[in-house]
Amino acid sequence: QVQLRESGGGLVQAGGSLRLSCAASGSIFSINAMGWYRQAPGKQRELVAIITSTGSTNSADSVKGRFTISRDNAKNTVYLQMNSLKPEDTAVYYCNANLRSRWNGPEYNAWGQGTQVTVSS
Numbered sequence: 001q002v003q004l005r006e007s008g009g010g011l012v013q014a015g016g017s018l019r020l021s022c023a024a025s026g027s028i029f030s031i032n033a034m035g036w037y038r039q040a041p042g043k044q045r046e047l048v049a050i051i052t053s054t055g056s057t058n059s060a061d062s063v064k065g066r067f068t069i070s071r072d073n074a075k076n077t078v079y080l081q082m083n084s085l086k087p088e089d090t091a092v093y094y095c096n097a098n099l100r101s102r103w104n105g106p107e108y109n110a111w112g113q114g115t116q117v118t119v120s121s
Contacts (some may be wrong), residue, residue: 001027003026006022012085022034025076
């Protein structure tokens with residue numbers, strides 16, 4: 001099994017910055033992509049940003065220019081640098097990884113427990 005451990009969430013004033021980290025550990029053969037999703041109260045979960053094994057990235061229009069996703073493949077870790085935070089960024093942020101635990105095993109998604117990000121006005 002795989003465990004995703006998130007850190008870096010918290011309370012920050014509007015205009016401030018936070019850096020989220022997510023490290024995958026356990027039975028890992030390969031990771032195809034890692035990313036971040038978020039869910040605000042009363043809203044559906046939405047994609048924030050993803051990064052593939054080849055380094056290509058995709059992010060939501062609402063965070064372009066403010067958030068940057070990066071990775072450290074040696075550590076199976078993904079980061080989300082969040083700058084110019086807005087109150088509407090307040091949400092629970094979830095780490096996601098699409099991976100295989102064995103070379104001939106299935107691809108599947110693993111999820112972190114979520115970390116709260118609160119941006120005050």
